[in-house]
Amino acid sequence: MGLVVFAGMRVAMHPPVRAADAPVIYARQIAPILYKNCTTCHHPGGAGPFSLMTYADARRWGQQMLQVTQSRYMPPWLPEPGYGDFADNRRLSDSDLKLIREWVMTGMAQGDAADVPAAPHYGETWELGPPDLILKVAKPYTLIASGTDVFRNFVLPYPLKHTRYVRAIEILPGTPQVVHHANVLIDRTASFRKAHPRDWQEGVAGMELEVDAGHTFDPDSHFLFWKPDTPVLTEPEGMPWRLDPGNDLILNMHLKPSGKLETMQAEIGLYFTDKPPEKQPMLLQLEDDRALDIPPGARDFVVQDQMKLPVDVEVLGVYPHAHYLGKDLQGYAVLPSGEKKWLVWIRNWDIDRQSVYRYRTPLRLPKGTVLYMRYTYDNSSENIHNPNNPPIRVKAGNRSVDEMGHLWLQVLPLKRAPDAPDPRYLLEQAWMENRLRKDPQDSIAIFNLAGAYLGQGKYSQAIGAYRRELAIDADNPRTLTALGVALDKAGETQQAAETYEKAIDINSDQVDARFDLGRMDLNHDDAARAEQQFRAILEQHSDDADAHSGLGLALLKEQRPDAAQPEFQRALELNPHDAAALDGSAQLAIASGDPAHAADLLESAVKQDDKDAEMREHLAMAYVQLGRFGDAATQLKAAAALTPDDPTVHSLLSQVLTTTGQLNDAIVEQQAALHLDGNDADGWNNLGVLEVKAGKTSEAREDFQHALRIAPNHAQAQANLARLQAATTGNH
Template sequence: MIRSLLSLLLFAVIPTAALAKPPKNTTATETKNLTWSHDIAPILYGHCTTCHHPGGAGPFSLLTYADAKRRASQIVEVTQSHFMPPWLPEPGYGDFADNRRLSNGDVAKLKQWFQAGMPQGDLSEAPTAPAYDAKWQLGKPDLVLKQGEPFTLPAGGTDVFRNFVFPYPLKTSHYIRAMEIRPGAPQVVHHANILIDRMESFREQHPDEWRAGVPGMEILLDSGNTFDPDSHFLFWKPDTPAIIEPQGMPWRLDPGNDLILNTHLKPSGKSETIDSEIGLYFTDIPPDKQPMLLQLDADDKLDIPAGDNHFVVEDSLRLPVDVEVLGIYPHAHYLGKDMQGWAILPDGRKEWLIWIRDWDIDRQSVYRYKQPLELPRGTVLHMKYLYDNSASNPRNPHDPPIRVREGNRSEDEMAHMWLQVLLVHTKPGDPDPRLQLEEAWMRDRLTRTPNDRVSLYNLGAALAGQGKYKEAAAIYEQDSKLHPNDARVLTAFGAALDGEGNWQQARALLQQAASATEASRAQHCDAAFDLADLDARRSQANAEQEFREELASCPDDAEGHASLGSLLLAGGQTQEAESELQRSLAINANNLDAQLALADAQLSAGDATHAMRLLQTAIQAHPSSADAHTQLARAYGISGDLNNAETELNRAAVLKPDDASIHSALSQVMAQNGNLDGAITEQQQALKLFAQDADGWNNLGVLEARKGDSASARKDFERALAIQPDHAQARANLAHLAAQ
């Protein structure tokens, strides 16, 4: 799926406020017993030193008494006005975690301490100062990615947009629990935003440029063969350089992935060197939640006349599924003034998401709710932004004001409201509700921009992911008419037609995509793989040769090696098959297809021990794979461990409840464990899902007979023979039952 950067995240360094003068006529009552050690240090450590420490984003440190005393007048000035700590949301309009806004009592304490002459107090009463790594906020990362080549930002000129590529060098997948972006020269970095390129597509599009950065703001990426939506706020901004993911929500990096650091740079008057680093912190615990980023926007309505101090834009979106809102990120540029987000629930109630009465781009942030905000399907999300393009707006970058339209530059404008949502009330085995949400979102975008290529492509992918292949094919056909030589669209169109059953036309489109001269290497590999895969599924003799040709051009395609290995294994070429499967795992140690196929080969050879180890590794990386659990159950069964076999099949049945074969296998294991009632129930469930299974009816009859229910057993055997008159076992069982 194509994912497009929509210029989400724009930041600037927080300005330093003017110095305040100490007030006079302070009374003793107001300042009694206030000291830095007892009263002021806890406030500063709790609200300020995350940025204000040596090496931090703040322009000075506030870790010691001497630091605080030196900056005391400034501290009073910026806290009295609530300019600092940076916190824009209005109280009462969204209950946010990590609220940095100082209470009125703390603001008063800072002022009173200053008025009292800034006494230090007893140092033994002071809390322990927070410890910050000199370079990395969270300590030494598990992996540090470095920019390929430094980039020199000129002293002057207009805004610069640069994309730096960071290849992920490891051969195994890892889950990322935290990340810190060090963007080089932070004083000239307006924003830095991370995108995950699952296919190395951007690097391959720019083979000679990527090391020193590729110009541009909006970029298109191929996201591979699975629905993998943007899910996390991955960006750098001055006050929170470390990104720590919520519990249960790490994100994944696989071999062959790239991280792209999309930066917006503003010349400062002197030349600066941009030499970025990204620190990654791993976890062995896979995610158990699948969030998704959702956007409301009104960029198409931004055309703000000079002098207009009350220009309003709005957008809305109806939710087709139940969600919990985890966080919100509103965004505009310098003309933004009043920004509101709310939800109207199906019963008519209004739930505030956020309200910022005095927007300041230099103090923007992502805001996470203390408790997830649950919104049922049918809820309508709303955003309403007000812009001030008058001379009275002190942040207006133009003097005198000029007409301002939508754009990426900081002097242009944007109207975005991003929500991180978690799909809730879903059951294991249900279709991915994120696909329904993506469909609704893209359809809404297309009502305003009917030919938007990103919306068309993503809508087609969401429909195909739900099995709506005919609708997906119609969308891709529209897209292909607009972009007739786009290999990515031709490949997706072909895949949708294949899913619909029109494999001949699908094959023709895949051949066209694979031979497209303008296709990137990643797009060529994708099309060639899909072509070979289609022929393999249709048992075409040329599939093996097509896989070999694809791998000759794309030798690092782990999926291609896995598919060729599986094809060879099915043809009895075991030795070469295992060689291909091992090649796949050498490229990507967690390639599920290769793990399952190699385990199948090992089980067929009677090597249950090695198969179990491989499948346990596969499940650790892919805990939601019903196939992996089923295969592991087979391995346990071969080794005689029926209890663990039953456990794994139960897990598989939860993950894939509509798979009749899993219920049948579970029935057989339960029967061997002596649980006849459970075995009968599972076999009956299997037959509800697939009533034309003659073997299944015969097996149910055997179980009924073992339980002593001859009448039910007779009906089961007769049902098997009605489906398959020559079913020898059912006929023999029926004769045996009659003889009894």
């Protein structure tokens, strides 16, 4: 049997196939296969080198189509069947392969043209219609005519002045035939643009890049991976991703020279939704790039990693990634029961055909499951993808001629108990601890681990981790700002203020430090200093919604409602979902005698930030004014669960429960308040009144006396005690 070389592959030529009794024809058997599996790339203007939209096209390219399908080089699909049930599986079935083989070998008959199904339509512009926002690369880029693959990163600043949620994204690469694939990254702090101030508009070379998310944990974790056969990326229901003012999108493109100079200027189309995400996915990564040191000639160099899941998750998709030496890529999970479940297995890796693979049905993995990655590399001359001939030693790196070994998983933590920590923080902690096990000096992992501790309320561990990173990089303003947050949460307000101020001294444009210092001042009733911080931010960034809402709250605390109102209004113009601005506007509505409007605003605010106990208190007060005492009690119970050490919440809840007739529960809550603040004379008096109503006269007497020991001139306690003594005397 002869061999023919095609695009670097060795493809066996098949002997002629005996004609079937009913010959295979294009109209009824071949066209449906091509329309389903091939024409997304192979259409006029598509990424494929030729079109397969018509019978004439298919006949012209029939022999080549036979070769690449029988070898399974096309359609591009790397995962082994049976090792992960993926949506949009492009692997041709054995019966499809047989039909193509018989059709080509028996003369490629057309059949009745009337039997050809309607061809799919591929628009020349946007598949989903006009986008809500189009971002265009700043300057055209000219790709060289020949040579190795090119990896280029283009920055597209988000121009809007308010937050939006993205339900779908589409890329028009400009010259699709030279674009192999692209990734879109969200740069929350414009860190990449700031790192490349002179060349970001022309595009920055590089295969991989890291961006700085700031000092906060960002839960938005989406596979924004584009390839020519899936031009539209639509997010699952309830899982849009967020874009804030000041964010950048980075278009990371893999380009392949075509033999002539090609000029391109990519565009990204964004489609918005007004609904914020209801589900919060997260990306996890297995890797051990430090172990990548592959000697020349090594055929079976193995890199492995593993991580135990601290919570139950559903795996939504996987993205295996290596460079040219990757050969056998395995990802699997071992359940606590010992059962093995495959995540993905690629026996013959090809960087030119990499993709994200999404499961047809999410794969559920229980807490305690261990995730495994096992990648094998071939650095021999027999590896047809090896870019070096003769082979050379290859280590980890961001260039295409370096090597990588990553297995990314998009997981959705399953619903947690109301009092349990956010499972994303537990996942982040497990991931970062795994990274530090391999490299104890990994500063990114230390910083992210500290953030995971902070999110769980483990303030002392967070402080220790931030200081551990500062031992590596003492003057990092981002780390200093995050340490300030942890110190503030731990009650070390003076140290927190000094830490924020140090960050600002190092970088006067450190917005996060100023903002957090302003919020801390607000929480500690230093509204005037808070006002100074927020105004300083707005002098540099006039469209910062958070600074406008912070300034509004400071002005409100300074008893300046007329000045606060326009600040809240501006914040909501920039970001209609700004919880602080909604809360501040609601306080103004309550003060003006409009509790119904206040309740609407606060309901929206609580949806945005359901962990803010103070907003729940405000909503409860609006409900009280509306006579919705049961709803008020529900909000105060939630607030008490969030801040169990706050006596005010327990006292308010006691009052509401009294109104609804739940006297015994009201007494319990008032006792809880006094357990936290035993010097509250009003609280002891209120407890006495409740116990009088419950018929507990001796306990009530002691409560009133306790109030008077704290405040001897407490008029209400004096009157209540006198009334109680008169009543008990009269009974005798």
